[in-house]
Amino acid sequence: MHHPTLRAVYPHDGKLYRYDVTNTSAATPINVSEVIVADGFEGYKLVTIFNMTMPGPDIIVYEGQRLIITVENLLLSEAVTVHWHGLHQRGSPYMDGVPFVTQCPINPGSSFRYDFIAAPKGTFWYHSHMGGQRSDGAFGALIIRENYDSSIEDHIIQLQEWSHHYGTNLALRHWKGGRIVDRAFVRSPQTLDGSSLNFMHIDSALINGKGRYKSKETNDYNSTPLQVYNVRMGRQYRFRSINAGAGYPFRVSVDNHMLTIVATDGYDVRPMEYESFIIHPGERYDFILNASGPAANYWIRSQSLQVDKELIAWAILHYEGAPDEEPTSNSNRIPCTSSSKCYVLNCPYRYYPGGRAHYLSMT
Ligand SMILES: [Cu+2]
Incomplete structure (x- = not known):
């Protein structure tokens, strides 16, 4: 685990600390949202992620809304596409994100604008459809809510x-x-x-x-x-x-x-x-x-x-x-x-x- 400015960190008692901290009771824990935590393994591993978080940001919309999402590929040597898992893409099959089938992959340094209607309602997710990128972190939740207010609060579990x-x-x-x-x-x-x-x-x-x-x-x-x-x-x-x-x-x-x-x-x-x-x-x-x-x-x-x-x-x-x-x-x-x-x-x-x-x- 690595913090962008504080460098190596380690887990203790459900919190994260800088590597040079030995007395954790006297130290301020590091803000967890600033670190890709995964399972706390102290070695390093390359991740492929959207918007600097793993999972990527939750996308929460209402049924029938038009979604316009620009994917910019900042990777140095790998192409990427994004599949919207579970959506039928009726009328917009070229937005399905399957490389070489519904679109050309987005090459490093280029971008692609996905544009489709959010339907039907339900719990969906998005993920890279190139190689194993999705298992290395390139995914997130896509929640399409029913088109009326619900008094029930949502929580998302991404396994x-x-x-x-x-x-x-x-x-x-x-x-x-x-x-x-x-x-x-x-x-x-x-x-x-x-x-x-x-x-x-x-x-x-x-x-x-x-x-x-x-x-x-x-x-x-x-x-x-x-x-x-x-x-x-x-x-x-x-x-x-x-x-x-x-x-x-x-x-x-x-x-x-x-x-x-x-x-x-x-x-x-x-x-x-x-x-x-x-x-x-x-x-x-x-x-x-x-x-x-x-x-x-x-x-x-x-x-x-x-x-x-x-x-x-x-x-x-x-x-x-x-x-x-x-x-x-x-x-x-x-x-x-x-x-x-x-x-x-x-x-x-x-x-x-x-x-x-x-x-x-x-x-
Ligand atoms: Cu999928």
Whole structure:
């Protein structure tokens, strides 16, 4: 992690500090929005991003509005296009952002003006459609609201996989190119039902560009600042979740809260309560969360279906008035047992496989 002027930074107790700070209690933490945090890994990795943030800026509009977005390619050697994931582009197919199909790629130093009508309503996202740029950070949320005022406040969950060293283009090359690196066979991560997932190896997962990775040495998570969703007791919130990843499905849940799923991929569905849902790359699920308390802090967990490694993207649901601290334990998680059954939406298994404990603890 690198601050534009303060140079190297490191995470401690959910905050960021300059590298030369040893007494964190006497120092002022660094403003998180000034750093591309990712999972707090202290090495360096090149990212490809829009407008200096990861994810890129939220684009929030009303249905039927005309969107005019100029994309200027400031990269030195790579072309770019932007795809508006989920939009039908009726009457504007040349704005779909697919390189060599609907447009010429935008070369370094040039720009392209996207111009289309925002429709239909729903949760969408935009991402680069060139190589692996989207997995290296070039994406963001595109929310098309219904054309009337809603009293329900929105929150956005953008899920993303993260690798410390590989740019995604390289990971994809290994994936497609014979699964052999340095004369060793690359083993695919396994899912809960024993099938192979894919060959893209990742170190962690992020929610809105922030996450934590587990040290191989200590088996502990680091303490990178996370996304905090503020809620007020007694209110309802619409969470719009997007899997902006390239290869991993995630199971999303909120400790102590049921999720009422109301829409997927830009379409309303009959509202139903679930303990969690599984979201695959490119998919979107909207759920209503009743902030029924008790007022405290709760983990929002997104756990990949991989079993060889615990891979969880963490975020925090924070009630107004609760102490400004992290959730303390796993005890608030709704238990799924044979006598107290859970409903998991979009589960690829007929029954959720048991065996290895899913949902492990934040220690
Ligand atoms: Cu897409």
